[in-house]
Amino acid sequence: MFDGAVDSVKGPGKAGDLSIIFDRKKDRFLGVGLYDPDSPIRIRVLHQGSPIKIDTAFFADRIQAARKLRLPLLKKNTNGYRFIHGENDGLPALVVDVYAGVAVIKLYSPVWFPYLEELLPLIQRAAKADTVVLRLARVVNPVGGLTDGAVLAGKLTEPEVVFKEHNLQFLAHVAEGHKTGFFLDHRHNRKRVGELSEAQDVLDVFSYAGGFSVHALAGGAYRVVSLDISAPALEVARRNVALNFGADPRHEILVGDAFQELEQLARRKEDFGLVVVDPPSFAKREKEVRGALDAYRRINTLAVPLVKPGGILLAASCSSRVSNEDFFATVEKVLKRSGRGYTLLERSYHDVDHPIGFPEGAYLKAGYYRLD
Template structure:
């Protein structure tokens, strides 16, 4: 197939020769042809050397690389990429087991498919496009999923209204591309939960905290637990399984709190240890007493762009400072940032500043990151977005 050609400026091919999966608009010398947004284009160096194929898009990231080889981007391409990712998840014990049927199947650049996220909940794959090219490829992606996953796949839900570039004017609507079952209980490490992929955040659940929730369970015994920004309660019911005395879940969304209560009831029916509150996190923290000795701080991304990084770091500092002030002596804090633009160093500095402000002795027990089904492409370090610390506070 004949693709439009993107010609790079001299010396701008170096990042592609190191297999970085993005081409920035400032690196482009010229474009031969008139590619529409989302079209596949070929990329050449200034010496006319072929470098890669990728999806063209208007913006700072002009091309997201699909392949560094001149190959057809057809059904065989999509099946091969998804098969490799599926095989990895099976080897991790995440796919095809009764104990766990919830995992990320495709993690963008980490699985060599920039702009595409696919989370699996039992028999449903939730597809999220972050580029126009992946939006245009959604039908062939569904066909590839069906070929790879077979009868275990009953539904494919497309959830990209909020993730596609708004300037593209695609008129995107979320909805089923295959199947149509509305509600299903998924299983993570033996715990059941309802996933609201229709109206929930992201794809419906934060799959990336699975291993960190498991770690929290080990610390929960006989503790009073506060789960801030609880969303659908993931950390809460791991704490309950770990033997917590009491678990309080707080989120500003009444819908999230309703789903938290539903999930807790599915795992611990009529258990009086759990209470949930639909309330602003900062207001709750300010007014609470020193009632807790295990606090989880897992806020939504405070910074999605570098221009708000300073405000984000102030937010992390303020949030952690209150937790340091209020937690009981000997308490444990699980604190996180999921902002890609906040580096590990920036996040740790914000938490350090909060600890210093409190004047308390604080130890780092664990440094946390995203799990193996959210892999980081070694050529794309920007893919490491989840940072976490487990802290002991005297």
């Protein structure tokens, strides 16, 4: 609930205080949430409708519901997954990712500090996690010993945890890595890329830690090029490949700006049977949407000439501010302007461990296009 929607607050409050939301004109209960006095999101709403008691049993029910939703995924040779997906699991500003028995709790608001001691055993039991690590978003200041990277339970012998995704191994730097240590949301698309990569040359643009690259190699690609501007990220990609295949000569690393490097590849007349374009979010605020759509237009315009006849372009977006309709319309306009015929093979969205509980929670989208 944003601050502009709050007409008045009775008495002072500190981060994490329970806030009863009611309609003063109709004298009617609306909901209950956690108060955040220093954030534009003034109340993190936990429940709406009829009154309810917020206690350990309430949190346990939410956590068990999240666990039940993810059970099918855990049967697929996978032990790296999102256990709690914030608002979408009814626990706003709280994310929990699990990597091979290590749970990483990430707080996007200080409202959860007062409840960590209560939540910790619930999360450990439900996630079967021996070790729990705390991560804090940049807007959240440490409280006491609750600092970014702190170990809340168990022991963390190594900051990098090896976990399994569809029988492939990856590294997650749970103490200092980006987000909670790895990007888990593209799991379904990574698996699909593996299925499409047999006997293909594959270009993984904005590859970061090489998730798509590893799956492509596992799927039987002849050659995989991991392209990213971050040399440290590409070193992690190299290590992820080595975890699964050793020093694989099929894997090449290309450090550079994606826009510039795609131009260079085109000048060299290189082409690929599969090109994955998965950039970071281009729009974190509403005013950036127009620029983001232009960036999607430019990067996919550069990618299209690199797709060989009969090859596939995977165009993805993780910008929540950019709607599915606008993103796919932008990509398909690029394809039409290229003069090449194309066939939409499929569109994909969130994997099961990233449920969508409200319209704004739908951020991930990807389109698979076969080009003539």
